[in-house]
Amino acid sequence: MFTKLLKTFILMILFCTTAQAQVQDTIVVARDGSGKYRNIQEAVESVRAFMDYTVTIYIKKGVYKEKxxxxxxxxxxxxxxxxAENTVITYDDHANINKMGTFRTYTVKVEASNITFKNLTIENNAERLGQAVALHTEGDQLKFINCRFLGNQDTIYTGAEGTRLLFLNCYIEGTTDFIFGPSTALFDHCTIYSKSDSYVTAASTPQSVKFGYVFKNCKLTAAPNVTKVYLGRPWRPYAATVFMNCELGKHILPLGWHNWSKTDNEKTARYAEYMNTGEGASTKERAAWSKQLTKKEAAEYSVENMFKTTSNWDPYK
Structure with a gap:
């Protein structure tokens, strides 16, 4: 009897040891060969499907040129x-390479949900020869914390309806429509840097979705020669974008918003501001079809309200 119990106990230990060996809590990536992998994609492909535990892919300083x-x-x-500044994922595709089109130009594409990025730079360093996406998202409940997004036209594409994203303490730069797409996204304490006279956002929020892009406590800055920038223009008629408690530089045009040369967009686009400051924050000449929120209306833009869909999500927890 004792011998049988001992064998069972040994088998249980072996089973637990094997199971633990299959769980990779941290995977290290390093270009210099000091990690388990030299490329980020290799580390991604090593992760088991549909895990119910969290894995950290730790990426050492270096330039990772890969899609x-x-x-x-x-x-x-x-x-x-x-x-963040020295861990760089970069590539250089743009829309006019072999008729690639905008949506294949990404450097990083996130099809997955429940993913977090911290302390990274994601860059598309293509020449200014067409749209060139750095980050393309399709998943839900994505978080980007203390990250840098570098590019020109179309830097960040939030590409799926009904998905929820948080950008916290991030730096985002670009030229034209460099934050665009249909997702619900909160930009909290981010720096938004315009590299040319153009448009910051091009939301395509569906009519059925109340919240599109919400910028809170952000700082909008620009290159020294940039003086004529719009906060946004509607890529689709019901585009929703709000700037709240943000510091708007003098490069922001008094009109603030553009209708994409379609007067019908003025009837449907949902553009608003609340308590912004800075030289570009004056509301005296703002587009008449945009809105200044009341205190009560501004209170509706809570994390709870924004990210409540079929499931509640608090990205700050």
């Missing part, structure tokens, strides 16, 4: 860079 795709069967993964 990275996080597929839909991956979840609960945190991509953590060693240093």
């Amino acid at each position: 990275v795709v996080i597929p839909s069967w991956i979840k609960n993964v945190e991509f953590v860079g060693e240093d």
Whole structure:
């Protein structure tokens, strides 16, 4: 009897040890070969599908020139860079390479949900020869914390209806429509840097979705020669974009918003501001079809309200 119990106990230990060996809590990526992988995509492909535990892919300083795709069967993964400025994922595709088109130009494409990025730079450093996406998202409940997004036209594409994203303490730069798409996204304490006279946002919020792009406590800055920038123009008629408690630089035009040369958009686009400051925040000459929120209306833009859909999500927890 004792011998049988002992064998069972040993088998249980072996089973637990094997199970633990299959769980990769942290995967290290390093260009210098000091990690398990030299490329980020290799680390992604090593992650088990539909995990119910969190895996950290820790990326050491270096320049990673690769197109990275996080597929839909991956979840609960945190991509953590060693240093935001010196951990760089970069590529240089643009829309006019072999008729590639905008949506294949990404450097990083996130098809998965429940993914977090921290302390990283995601860059598309193509020449200014067409649209060139740095980050393309399709998943839900995505968080970007202390990240940098570098590019020109179309830097960030939030590409799926009904998805929810948080950008916290991020730096985002670009030229034209460099934050665009249909997702609900909160930009909190971010720096938005315009590199040319153009448009910051081009939301395509569906009519049925109340919240599109919401910028809170952000700072809008520009290159020294940039003097004529619109806050946004509607890529689709019901575009929704709000700037709240933001500092708007003098490069923001007094009109504030553009109708994309379609007067019908003025009847449907949902553009608003609340308590902004800075040289570009004056509301005296704002587009008559945009709105200044009341205190009560502004209170509706809470995290709880914005991210409540079929499931509640608080990205700050």
